[in-house]
Amino acid sequence: MSFSKLLKSNLIRAVTLIFATVLGAVLVAIGNSYLTNIGNSLQKQDINTFLRYMLLFFVVLVGGESIEFIASYLFAKQVQEYLHEVRERVTRKLFLQKETTKITDVQNDLTNDLNMMNDNFLTPMYKIISSIFNIVFSIAIVFTYSWILVVLILILAVVMFVLPQLISKPLEKATVAVSENNQAYLDTIEKWFKGIAILKRYNVKSKLFHVLAQSSDKLEKANVNRSKKVSQTSIFNNLVNGSAQVLIIFTAGLLIITKSMPFGAFFSIGNFSGVIFTGLFTVVSQITLIQSSKQLNKKITANMTTVDTTVASDSLADFATVSGQNLTIKFPNGEQLRFPDFEVKQGEKILLTGESGAGKSTLFKLILDELTPSSGQITFKDKNGKFLKPNLNQIGYIPQDPVLFPGTIQENITLFNDSLNEKAKYWAEKVQLGTDLTKFPQGIKTKVDLDKNNLSGGQRQKVVLARTQVYESKLVLIDEGTSAIDSKNTQIILQNLLQSSATVIFIAHNLTPEMHKLFDRELKLTKA
Numbered sequence: 001m002s003f004s005k006l007l008k009s010n011l012i013r014a015v016t017l018i019f020a021t022v023l024g025a026v027l028v029a030i031g032n033s034y035l036t037n038i039g040n041s042l043q044k045q046d047i048n049t050f051l052r053y054m055l056l057f058f059v060v061l062v063g064g065e066s067i068e069f070i071a072s073y074l075f076a077k078q079v080q081e082y083l084h085e086v087r088e089r090v091t092r093k094l095f096l097q098k099e100t101t102k103i104t105d106v107q108n109d110l111t112n113d114l115n116m117m118n119d120n121f122l123t124p125m126y127k128i129i130s131s132i133f134n135i136v137f138s139i140a141i142v143f144t145y146s147w148i149l150v151v152l153i154l155i156l157a158v159v160m161f162v163l164p165q166l167i168s169k170p171l172e173k174a175t176v177a178v179s180e181n182n183q184a185y186l187d188t189i190e191k192w193f194k195g196i197a198i199l200k201r202y203n204v205k206s207k208l209f210h211v212l213a214q215s216s217d218k219l220e221k222a223n224v225n226r227s228k229k230v231s232q233t234s235i236f237n238n239l240v241n242g243s244a245q246v247l248i249i250f251t252a253g254l255l256i257i258t259k260s261m262p263f264g265a266f267f268s269i270g271n272f273s274g275v276i277f278t279g280l281f282t283v284v285s286q287i288t289l290i291q292s293s294k295q296l297n298k299k300i301t302a303n304m305t306t307v308d309t310t311v312a313s314d315s316l317a318d319f320a321t322v323s324g325q326n327l328t329i330k331f332p333n334g335e336q337l338r339f340p341d342f343e344v345k346q347g348e349k350i351l352l353t354g355e356s357g358a359g360k361s362t363l364f365k366l367i368l369d370e371l372t373p374s375s376g377q378i379t380f381k382d383k384n385g386k387f388l389k390p391n392l393n394q395i396g397y398i399p400q401d402p403v404l405f406p407g408t409i410q411e412n413i414t415l416f417n418d419s420l421n422e423k424a425k426y427w428a429e430k431v432q433l434g435t436d437l438t439k440f441p442q443g444i445k446t447k448v449d450l451d452k453n454n455l456s457g458g459q460r461q462k463v464v465l466a467r468t469q470v471y472e473s474k475l476v477l478i479d480e481g482t483s484a485i486d487s488k489n490t491q492i493i494l495q496n497l498l499q500s501s502a503t504v505i506f507i508a509h510n511l512t513p514e515m516h517k518l519f520d521r522e523l524k525l526t527k528a
């Protein structure tokens with residue numbers, strides 16, 4: 001995320017808002033300069049000049065501030081459009097990247113982190129720029145009064161910049177802590193509220209409240225700590241700012257007493273020193289905020305990087321064999337799985353068995369390249385024995401928990417590709433979903449309600465089974481895809497699925513001997 005990209009996202013609006021910011025600053029500076037004439041007319045008790053400059057002062061100052069307000073509105077609009085663009089890029093990256101991402105991480109990436117970046121990076125950058133314009137135009141006019149004052153302002157500005165740097169690190173740490181604790185809180189909410197119905201049934205109130213309170217408490221402490229650091233930084237900056245203003249007004253007084261400046265200049269200098277030092281104070285405090293968001297910005301920029309999808313891949317349709325050699329995987333908790341060497345030929349129907357925890361699902365994830373083996377490899381070869389690098393997205397994979405989307409049953413089978421609607425109807429029958437559909441008034445057009453779970457476990461499995469068939473994948477990996485379907489229907493579904501020319505590897509427990517016979521062979525895993 002960068003400020004220049006924000007501006008470039010709508011160049012015309014960016015130019016308009018910068019122009020408005022400059023014009024606003026110029027008008028405010030000119031308005032303040034009229035205070036000198038007002039002061040001088042007061043000294044001379046010249047009511048006409050006094051009234052004339054009061055009117056000018058009012059019109060120019062109010063005009064300048066209104067234009068600044070319009071500029072800040074344009075800026076807010078620009079930011080919201082840019083954040084929308086960032087959200088789109090992050091979503092695209094999450095879609096394309098190989099690693100799967102936790103839902104709560106995505107929620108945090110797309111909401112809280114972006115809001116924090118707006119508050120701690122984009123808006124501060126704008127405040128800095130508009131303050132710099134105010135400072136520059138005010139200093140330019142102060143210069144017409146006295147160079148001594150300008151030199152003093154510059155010296156004080158350096159002091160104001162250097163001192164707060166010393167206390168910016170703790171604020172940076174505190175900002176990162178807020179993001180981390182927010183993520184942890186979202187994570188806790190997701191993990192525990194997923195099973196809220198079970199917790200209610202068993203009345204697990206105190207544990208739920210305890211874990212949520214614990215996580216919320218950490219988030220609260222992180223936020224409070226950050227506010228404390230912000231306040232400490234502000235108090236310190238305010239102290240320096242106030243002292244600098246007093247020193248400038250004091251010097252202006254001395255210059256008037258020594259007749260180096262007209263009496264009325266005292267009023268203008270008072271306002272200019274307010275604008276300049278409040279501006280400098282804003283610059284310094286906003287720089288501190290920007291520094292505090294550096295790590296967060298790095299994370300967001302990484303989330304926006306384009307994933308390289310140009311890796312040359314062959315079509316999965318060309319594979320003749322898929323095999324595993326010397327495959328092992330070691331998990332971070334130290335658990336190690338060792339797989340027997342295997343070779344599956346195109347078109348074969350394999351029943352993958354083995355006791356719970358033997359590594360059946362893990363083997364699928366290795367074939368899908370969702371997990372990387374610690375040793376050995378999975379290889380695909382074509383009919384001439386040439387190694388292939390197939391597009392693994394073309395594998396029809398059914399995980400243990402069928403994943404459905406908010407759409408109709410038909411859309412869940414076709415995955416929103418209307419040209420497959422006829423095939424969806426055909427395969428809905430073949431996976432024995434037909435009778436289930438007659439119970440829904442809208443049949444295959446029934447909306448899947450993910451909140452109310454209007455489809456049974458078995459019906460959900462039938463939907464995803466039909467999905468792999470509709471896409472005619474050459475390699476289908478099914479992980480306990482019929483575990484929630486009764487034995488009679490499982491027999492028919494298997495017969496229909498295994499008639500296709502695709503290679504099928506099917507993980508199942510408790511199949512009847514008749515069902516076993518439908519497969520070409522069994523590949524059995526044993527625990528090491």
Ligand SMILES: Nc1ncnc2c1ncn2[C@@H]1O[C@H](COP(=O)(O)OP(=O)(O)OP(=O)(O)O)[C@@H](O)[C@H]1O
Binds near residue numbers: 333362
């Ligand atoms: N990400 C992981 N981190 C740590 N251990 C893991 C991870 N994934 C799997 N395992 C471990 O690997 C072993 C094999 O798991 P896997 O899910 O492949 O078994 P399975 O044969 O499919 O079992 P089941 O029949 O019960 O589904 C288990 O002991 C599991 O705890």
